Amino acid sequence: MNGFIGDGGANGFNEVGAVYADHCDSARGRLRHDLVERRLRTELPGRPVEILDVGCGNGEMTIRLAMAGHHVTAVDPSARMLSAVAERLAARSALADRVRLVEAGVESLPFDRERFDAVCCHGVLMYLDEPGAALACLAVLVAPGGLLSVLVKNRRSLGVREALGGDYVTARRLIEAEPRTGVHADSSAGRLGLMTRGDDPVVLDRLAADHGLVPLPWQGVRIFHDHLDDTWSPEPEVYAAVLELEWAASGRSPYRDVGRLVHTLARRPGRSRT
Ligand SMILES: C[S@@+](CC[C@H](N)C(=O)[O-])C[C@H]1O[C@@H](n2cnc3c(N)ncnc32)[C@H](O)[C@@H]1O
Secondary structure, eight states: OOOBSSSSHHHHHHHHHHHHHHHHHSHHHHHHHHHHHHHHHHHSOSSOOEEEEETOTTSHHHHHHHHTTOEEEEEESOHHHHHHHHHHHHTOGGGGGGEEEEEOOGGGOOOSSOOEEEEEEESOGGGBSOSHHHHHHHHTTEEEEEEEEEEEEBGGGTTHHHHHTTOHHHHHHHHHOOTTOTTTTTOEEOTTSSEEOOBOHHHHHHHHHHTTOEEEEEEEESSSSTTSOTTOOOOHHHHHHHHHHHHHHHTSTTGGGGOSEEEEEEEOSSOOOO
16 A cells, blocks of 8 residues: 655654654654644543554553553554553553554554544654555544544645745745645655655545544644744743643634644544443
8 A cells, every 4th residue: 555755664763763752752742742632632532442543653642542541552563663662651550451562554454353432643644655545444443433533744834844944945845846746746854854745634534534434623733833943942831821822723724724733533423332
């Protein structure tokens, strides 16, 4: 199915795991996870449920969801990423029986009969050639009443980070690129040094609907603070104000359209499992 647009798929992540972990610890990284977790908490039931986290990386969202009481199956094709999750879990023994680790990619998920109350795939599709095949693999695993949560690079805001950073040539190329024209004319190297591509939330909503899910309102993520670097280190009260500002803007156009990332959600109709 999908080819990896970067250089080496999961192996690419085997090399950049430490850099990614540092990013997750930064205020910029935390902002993204705080916003996505907040939205998930508003959509998930108050009781513990079964969650699949595909492309779990170093397990930041897996751990947050397990800490909220959920049972999480964390999947990643990178053995190094999974061992980073295992290491983090070892320091949190209370979570051990709430998290299961599985080495696999989105294209080879080994869950024939299992269905999940939520299927998350955050920060993964941007590394794949196109979103359709992955969406199909994820959607089929959503139980009745369950949620599909997908976080991608926002196709609508390509070039904004580059323009604000003064890289005007790249910004213009990205802004002028038609989707899927040229050889990845709309792709650029992300901060991890891997090539990434963007998706339009309306296209993802349509794909989810094609698989019988009902799209929910999408949110822009990291609208005003994406162009900063990972050394940005606001005081706690400033961070709290930033979080509230970003949250307020995340669901409102035109602000949400220029978020670096976009969080789309869709629900499978039906009664959720008790
Ligand atoms: C940027 S990290 C995102 C990690 C985490 N989901 C988060 O939001 O912090 C991307 C992850 O996708 C994983 N990945 C790469 N190719 C994949 C594939 N085909 N299927 C599933 N995950 C993949 C990488 O190994 C890496 O851990």
